[in-house]
Amino acid sequence: MLIEIVDGPIGAEAIVAGMKAGSDGAVCVFDGIVRDNTRGRKTLHLDYEAYREMALEQMRGLAAQAVERFGVRDVALVHRLGRLTVGETSVLIVVASAHRGAAFEACRWLIDTLKKTVPIWKKETFVDGVVWADGEPFPAEFAVQRKGTQE
């Protein structure tokens, strides 16, 4: 499994090519790229930061879970940090599997779960201001203050 956090551009083509093996019938690729706007507000760039060691451990855990849950053969998870401009790849997920169904499902589950649990954040710089992206609510088992609990 290729699990990496990188500070420079992600070479998607080489990674995808390196993931293919004879027993595979499908390689599913998710290439997450920087969009040029949020709700119509024009984006200049994004700055990604991570709790690097923990993020890597979480990503390794997710890849192992994907193999076990969906029965896929191999997973690559690569996330980039630092300043990214419109169109650049922030995250690349590659799933190799004997059959396409498992590859699609694992790929979808990986990006959805990564966005909720892997400690990476982004600051959005627009033409008219800077904000930290809202982020996705943590799954109940990770949030310290669950809904409805008293302090």
Add this chain to the structure above:
Amino acid sequence: MLYFGILKDRFGCVEEQVELPGEGNVGELLGFLRERTSNPSMSHEAGGANEQLWRSLAVAVNREYAQLYTGLHEGDEVALLPPVSGGAWRTAC
């Protein structure tokens, strides 16, 4: 303590040492930090936003997600994590 994302701005630092009176747990540490950062002069609106942030964060102890009852010990690395936003650009809702 390590702070990430918007919490870096709120706390005005990236990391610091915090001394708790005796052995404690994550809940007590959060209480201590909230007490320290509470600002009576804060507007109702800003206070509400602050409350929202405290309710939404997660805590990691030695790089693993923790709960309020997770015990803390000398030398532990505790991180406050705002809701994460890695991956591709968030879908506008």
